[in-house]
Amino acid sequence: MKLPAGLDKNEERQKELVENWNSRSDEWYAQWDYEALFRELEKDPYIAFPKAIAAVMKEYVPDLKGKKVCVPSCGDSVAVFGFQALGAKVTAADISWKQVENGRKIAEQRGLDITYxxxxxxxLEELVDETFDLVYTSNGVHVWIHDLGTMYRNFHRILKENGRYIMFDTHPWSRPFDKKLLGNGEFRIRKPYEETGPFPGETTFDWRIQDFVNSLAVSGFFIERMEEFHSVIADLPNHNYLYEEKDTAYENFDWHKNPSAALPQCLGLICRKISI
Structure with missing residues (x-):
């Protein structure tokens, strides 16, 4: 996919991105109670994923024991630890060495065999072709990616034949709205849906559904299923993506009180590698 016109500073943007996440990583990891997370993972490893994504994982990749799973842009490693608890052989990667360091530290403290x-x-230059059964990315990955096609082609490269790529991210339909005003019950468009980033003062890209679909198609993926889903109470506190300026978190889920709850918060895609 071609970049939006005028973007010629990708290297500078990537450098800023790395510096940003290196500086934020300790704070980012501190928001999680990992002891509590691991206790919950012992009861149900799927707690690491939104309910909607857990459901399709059970359908399309029902047995992950011994399977090789890659989690690029692993961030806080919650999904990484979820896959490990499901019995997968997990490889995690992130552009931020500090995110990698923090995730690896927790894994080593708990004696988990996870490669970072x-x-x-x-x-993904370190990863060998046709190695993995599953590649997974979660919410917040795509906004940092300036070339979807290149990323997806590398996912395709490292997957085994008929391996799957499963992703979920913020639903593009939520992008045009001013979320602060949504919290007050007011809909106001802040930009056209067709616009993609970056914007002044930002380094992120607000990709559309067609950007995901077209880039996946030309990269050699067959899209088996699409899920448009809402945040649900059962996903708290891990995967609530609703605007949180209410008296209680539960009010966020009532679209009469919080208009943003009327829109799907997330988009999920289940894709299978095919030969191209």
Missing amino acids: YCSDSMK
């Missing part, structure tokens, strides 16, 4: 790499999701 500091690697750009658009390159």
Whole structure:
């Protein structure tokens, strides 16, 4: 996929991105109670994923024991630990060495056999072709990626034949609305849906559904299923993506009180590698 016109500073943007996440990583990891997370994972490893994504995982990849799973842009490693609890052989990667360091530290403290790499999701140069049964990315990955096609081609490269890529991310339909005003019950468009980033003062890209679909198609993926889903109470506190300026978190789920709850918060895609 071609970049939006005028973007010629990708290297500078990537450098800023790395510096940003290196500086934020300790704070980012501190928001999680990992002891509590691991106690919950012992009861139900799928707690690491939104209910809607857990349901399709059970359908399309029902047995992950011994399977090789890659989690690029692994961030807080919650999904990484979820896959490990499901019995998978997990490889995690992130462009931020600090995110990798923090995730690896927790894994080593708990004696978990997880391989970490500091690697750009658009390159994954350390990873061998046709190695993995599943590649997974979660919410918040795509906004940092300036070239979806390159990233997806590398996912395709490292997957075994008929391996799957499962993703979920913020639903593009929520992008045009001013979320602060939504919290007050007011809908106001802040930009056209067709616009993609970056914007002044930002380094993120607000990709559309067609951007995901078209880039996946030309990269050699067959889209088996699409899920448009809402945040649900059962996903608290891990996967609530609703605007949180209410008296209680539960009010967020009532679209009469919080208009943003009327829109699907997340988009999920289940894709299978095919030969191209």
